[in-house]
Amino acid sequence: MIDLVISGGTVVDGTGAEGVRADVLVSGGAIAAVGPDLAAGEGVATIDATGKVVCPGFVDLHTHSDLTLLSAPHARSAVHQGVTTTVIGNCGLGVAPLAGGADVDGVRAAVGYLDLDPSVGWSWRSYGEYLDAVAAARPSVNVAGLAGHLPLHAGVVGFDDRPPTPAELDEMTSLLAGALDDGAVGLSTGLMYAPLTFAARAELVALARVVAEYDAVFAWHLRDYADDGLAAVREALEVAAATGVRTQLSHLTSVGRRNWGSVASALELVDAARADGLDVAVDMYPYLAGNAPLAQRLPAWAQAGGDAVMRARLADPEAVARIRAHWSEQPLGWDEITVNSAPDPAVVGRTVTALAADRGADAATVALDLLARHGNAVSMVAGGRDAGDLRAVLAHPASVIGSDGQALDVDGPTGNGMPHPRSYGAYPRLLSDHVADGTLTLPEAIRKCTSGAARRAGITDRGTITAGQAADIVILDVGRLADRATFADPRQYPAGVDAVIVNGEPTIAHGQHTGARAGHVLRAGTKDKGQRT
Template sequence: MTDLLITGGTVVDGTGAAPVRADVAVTGGRVEAIGDLAGRPAARTLDASGHAVTPGFVDVHTHSDLTLLSGPEAHSAVRQGVTSVVVGNCGLGVAPVAADPAALRAAAGYLDLDPAVRWTWSDLPGYLAALDAARPSVNVAALVAHIPLRAAAVGFADRPAGAAELDRMRGLLGDALAAGAAGVSTGLVYAPACYARDDELLALGRTAAEHGRLFAWHVRDYADGLLDSVRQALAVASATGCRTQISHLVAVGRRNHGSVARALDLIDDARAGGADVAFDVYPYLAGNAPLSQLLPDWAQEGGEDPMRGRLADPDVRARVADEWRDMPLTWDDITVSRVPDGPAGSGDGDGEAGGAIVGRTIAEIAAAAGTDPSRVALDLAAEHGNGVQMIAAGRGERDLLDALAHPAAVIGSDGQALDPDGPTGGGAPHPRSYGCFPRLFAEYARRPGGLPLAEAVRKCTSAPAERAGLADRGVLREGAVADVAVFDTERIADRATFASPQRFPDGIRAVVVGGRPVVEDGVHGGARPGEILRIP
């Protein structure tokens, strides 16, 4: 007997093929049949009449490395239709822990929303075992992050890696890839990865290519230096042959609006020349990052503690403030979204003059305190290090539309799996964590002239699964893993906003992970059937 029969829906199979009216039978966690299955006996039937039945969404770009250990139900992800996530992006990661564990945890402060999560592992297999024990509601694949690799081999200093240190990084990376990692990522704005020279990036690319895995890039600059930064990633792709993913392609700052089209030209040229290059994007005009990302590389050298001590020096503060005068963003563009040590660990810290600062721009905080915005930013970084998060605006709609329409674009939220009622639910997080995928359909597929439904689904399912090397995911076909999203194409919409981000979307009828319903009519039923996806 069939375990689960999804009836009456319109199947959009994830390949880009035209939607078809069909039923879907699921047995043993896999798709058993697709077609007219009227009368087929089933242990359970789910009525999908009037709804699209698609593969579950594959979020190729997340920062849920630690939040899944705090809240394995993955509420904000699975309730928007996500069934698989990739962690370890942007060079930010939690394994291997071969250097000072406290220093590495501080460097990954952006990921670390729940201090109660214990780091019990020393390498990627240990971390994946911890995820396995947590029994998440979604499937999880992991990239090996550059920061732990460099910290283990070189430390946190601004200097080139020596030959033995490059061999050490390649060895650690190779071990992790052999243990099932989906690839490697770098984040060239984050210390100590920002100190990597070209030979180090080439070494990582060659190792990824030897194992047939992905190399994901948070490039060195998304503002004035976007095109040169994309060229650097493409040069490594060309020289090494590694499958390459440029993360969250965007142009930061109004003076750089229009640069995405030129970056896409570079990507097109590389693809025409045989390079395996794509990119991810999310449908918002603001991003989210550690506030410390704004600091120049030299100010971050040595790790978080030396950085915080350095920022107490008046001469250092004056030098940083002077470099900030030509930032592509204004202080009105930058909103504090989380402070790590607010009341009861809520992330809703108290700011200068005793007023709450979360949800307010740096300019607003400075005006209320009668001080300079750069002083506010420096004080926050000095007091809280890498744990302060910001929302950064200043992006252009035309750039976003250009990126979304490109055939090499896939959707990646750049968000985290959050629990609004748990330790990860505080602050004012970016709404993408709760609404990225529904927003794509509501704002950029349903609109006149928007993405066709089948193409929008492909960008959320088979295309990201292929980039990450996830076999039998992201498609609805006989024999594929039964990760399924069922939603109303006319009602699906994000409800999370920058002002009220902890809100689940509308229009999601059901989410099935490995053949087991996890969400029905917007309610998480408590099932945690996710698998840890180790790439063979």
Template sequence: MEGAAEVRGGGARAGGPARRRPPQRLPLPGAAAGAAWGRLVIDLLISGGTVVDGTGADGVRADVLVAGGTVVAVGPPGPAEAARTIDATGKVVCPGFVDLHTHSDLTLLSAPQGRSAVHQGITTTVVGNCGLGVAPLAPGADVAGVRAAVSYLDLDPSIEWAWRTYGEYLDAVAAARPSLNVAGLVGHLPLHAGVVGFDDRLPTAAQLDAMTSLLSDALSAGAAGLSTGLMYAPLTFARRDELDALARVVADHDAVFAWHLRDYADDVLPAVREALEVAAATGVRTQLSHLTVVGRRNWGNAAKALELVDAARADGLDVAIDMYPYLAGNAPLSQRLPAWAQAGGESVMRSRLTDPEAVTRIREHWAGQPLGWDEITVNSAPGAPEVVGRRITELAAERGADADTVALELLARLGNAVSMVAGGRDAGDLRAVLSHPATVIGSDGQALDLDGPTGEGSPHPRAYGSYPRLLSDHVADGTLTLPEAIRKATSGAARRAGITDRGTITAGQAADIVVLDVGRLADRATFADPRRYPDGVDAVIVNGEPTITEGRHTGARAGQVLRARNNSKGQSS
């Protein structure tokens, strides 16, 4: 169901407006409070819990009243009557988590209940990250080539790509009736690949105009911003003129530009500087995605990266960070290849990997890399289940081959569809990033279902447990307080996406709410056994509809597509 969404730039209305009743703000003094409670006609009462409202404030014991999909009152217990009551005594009541960084672009079309996301308390997901979007598709675009390039997202081959424009893609998501709200970024990859192609070449002036026009149309159709992924071909070939031109369009629409940086290892600091230089040149609101540092020899560089961010913010730039609470990432294995080896598209890349001269050059590139094959595990390999869950070095030892050979054979056989879990990270760097004032939370995961195509393979556990892990492990170890962790996962993330009508539990906000039993709260997903729901997420409410109750999915699909109203400055909305 599509519905209302207040988004930076004026407040989007997707489809018909939701039926919301005027909010009544409580508490009121003395007897007036009781009278006000008694006059309310409400759909849902969440009673007796400690409300941590998402602003960063400490929790207070209060009841939450919901009507018409909206929070209508928050205050001391009163005599209100409701069609349904959830007893939250002894539990924490907080806003639903706004997952700023996800790759659920296609999985929600295959499995719209999005169980792995909703079970951990996510009520809003932002898709289209790392440049790996699925729309818009330019006239004449090589759609099959784009689909192959973003196969990391493409877990269900039966999903038909019937859209061309970004608005048509959002229509397809709305028609799927997801269980959680969906906002989206425009992926740089379909823009660039659809107009320029997959080779290592700069866009012509006409091609750059075509890309900026497609981007502007997509932002006007409701996209919340743009993402790039400069480690993914053909975006590896994008240079400053292209990035500046796209950033100006995003800035003109008062939207956000999210960056999967060009490098997170030896060249992480130059990569951060590149993003900040574009922000300074264009004034675009900038998000540094999953800021991390890879390789033991680079540990400690997170602090230096954060100093660069602090300096940019001190200069008045609107720059922030997102991160997930794990010491390993997940990406296509092809990300390990040098840029030249990926030129031409997936089929050309796979053919190139059988050329002895090219193989020699790739081996030379891999020599001395900061991340070893012993830190990389195959977690998805369609058609090759025997390699899933195995380290590259284990497979090499089993076959009597070297690790480079195994990786090359997998890439030649499966292309971009083979993905990895990669470690090589430092706990101190992670804590520094999570605790930084400019950091909000994004899982970098996908909404998956235990049954069907999206439940296959061995996904990164962040798809099932990011938020319980954050609120248990990283609160228990002192990295964050519970109110601040919740703020980073709710209002902080929502505001970065320009979403203003959810992210807090206050009167007038959309009723996206989670009830947590903090004493039991735990991420049960592991790298060895990732497909496990967390403990302690007792209830999840999406737009006023109970979607998880007593830890079980109700089957409700009350999510809305949140279309930003971010028309170009100077144009009427």
């Protein structure tokens, strides 16, 4: 029985091939057939896609929707831009697995960047229990997850600047293996986030070996993206060489004008690693500013001990003097940093420089005050990036797309503040601006958003418009396609995303959410994944 036919569109199938005029038949949540003038039978629902592009649903390889999906399972900001699958747990900032003796409140404070709705309760310890909670929320998008290095390390070792003991390292590797057995598609680390700032090579190699045994992916938020960016890339590639682990370098960029152009050298290192047989790729989002906790600006030693200890340390004049000296050498100015989320709404949407002018204080004093009062609950949008670097990463053959955003609901707790516009418009921006400027062709851009991203996560049953694949499909009016979200007014859905189908269920129709919540939790090794069977 055919449930749905999409007729008359130009199918860009996600492989990088040019578009062709074809109909798409959907049955039982899967693509049944693709071809010209297919007969569907009487009484079958039909979507007329004449003059439009029909492509696979976008697979967002890099998101931070770990908790927002529990608060806002309709995932409006994601699905409105064509995302049908989201990979959570990036940058080491996951929420599972947690050791039996883990300080859950401490871990929750450390990943405050994810924690936009205090009413969401944590009821899990194992990764499987966490995925069960996501499945119970019935999200509108499919969800695959990376185990987070931060809950692993903080739950076993704590928040101090010390290496794990041999017994602790064994416990961490055992917890990681358990998470992979439970269906995690890999591991992520974030070496700019305490206490992961203290993780040394021995720990990274031990964890990478476990990931490699499962043929899963190890995603890296590098130790630095500014002056020491190339050293940070080398660190990740050395772990890849030592273990053979599939490696993903997250949101590859260079921060600070004095570092512009170094992305080319980073990509040369990636090319050399690939030539040596390593499975290495990169991802990026199409914006010239990032989003992270303001605490990321602190030196590693200042973040030791966890959120509460870090905040108390900022009352120590000696510590403050050392932090000020550290900041004086940084390549990014306070005028390039905007507070975009904080418990105090009065500071949201203002640069640190502007806040300092209002208070008659210097910018460092204002930043220290924000961190002392709110810790990891303050996040920033930080600029200082080069358009040429961005285009070089987007165009590189080893790159795919990940928004680095979150699934948000404009009408709920997750819609507060001024989120980075990438949560609302990353994919329309790529497919309009960076196709129009010649960085990518439309078929190649779609490949990077679909099959390219899916295969990095080990997802094999999605990402192309071919018979047998899951029916995750987007219909685009390319002539109207545009990212309408801005840094000043980010909570705007894009234009030109006419329809989104998730597992055969129309979820966006005529640009409106239908209320469907047909997403699956994609656990590695299950029928939904096709990996590690």
